[in-house]
Amino acid sequence: MTRLHVTLLLALGMGGLLLLDRVQSRPLNPYTAPPMLALGSGLAASGAHCAAPPPAVQ
Amino acid sequence: MPARYVGAILVLAGLAILHLVVAGQPWGVVYGLGLWVAKGVVAAGGDLSGSAFWAAPANAAQVEASLLTDITSLTDLGLIAGAALVAWWRAGLASPVGKLPAKAWVAVIIAGLVLGYSSRLAFGCNIGAFFSGIGTGSAHGWVWFVAAFAGSWAGIRLRPHLGLEARR
Numbered sequence: 001m002t003r004l005h006v007t008l009l010l011a012l013g014m015g016g017l018l019l020l021d022r023v024q025s026r027p028l029n030p031y032t033a034p035p036m037l038a039l040g041s042g043l044a045a046s047g048a049h050c051a052a053p054p055p056a057v058q
Numbered sequence: 059m060p061a062r063y064v065g066a067i068l069v070l071a072g073l074a075i076l077h078l079v080v081a082g083q084p085w086g087v088v089y090g091l092g093l094w095v096a097k098g099v100v101a102a103g104g105d106l107s108g109s110a111f112w113a114a115p116a117n118a119a120q121v122e123a124s125l126l127t128d129i130t131s132l133t134d135l136g137l138i139a140g141a142a143l144v145a146w147w148r149a150g151l152a153s154p155v156g157k158l159p160a161k162a163w164v165a166v167i168i169a170g171l172v173l174g175y176s177s178r179l180a181f182g183c184n185i186g187a188f189f190s191g192i193g194t195g196s197a198h199g200w201v202w203f204v205a206a207f208a209g210s211w212a213g214i215r216l217r218p219h220l221g222l223e224a225r226r
Contacts, residue, residue: 003150005155006145006155011142020098028126034082037080
């Protein structure tokens, strides 16, 4: 097995993921796209922490 | 310190700042991977309403939206493409994948799953929790560093026993 095989497998996996996403998800709407630059746009910054906890239950 | 290390540090710092400027959040990785699995679960007919994390309004909305609207997913796709690009650049795609014994493959797969799961529990991986955490002044990033340093110390000693490198 060469690196080409691994790269092709990865490309196939990513392509499959994006295809599944296209079928399953809401279509993209350019009119709801965020600003090109978040800095200075007025949007609130969000955290980087990849697994931010859900809000506390009231 | 070799000049290429300094160069790599400067490039990383510059890209991290650029990510913050463009996206409004520091660089992260693990949220995207969890989102991909959550989308897979929904595609397979699963119900995420029982998960406190994925039932939270912001996360539930992201499961319904396209992956291409999720910043973390976009950077993850870029990361994977970048890894393939470096594999091509450094040794060529025709070079063989390193030969490892079966136990090394098993160890790598288990380690990958444990890393993925534990990074969700730890509020991020070495990127979102450590690199971006410390870069944005989070004490959590330093706590993460201490725990990861201890884990790395143990992991390096385990590698020869798992067939991942020659025993000394």
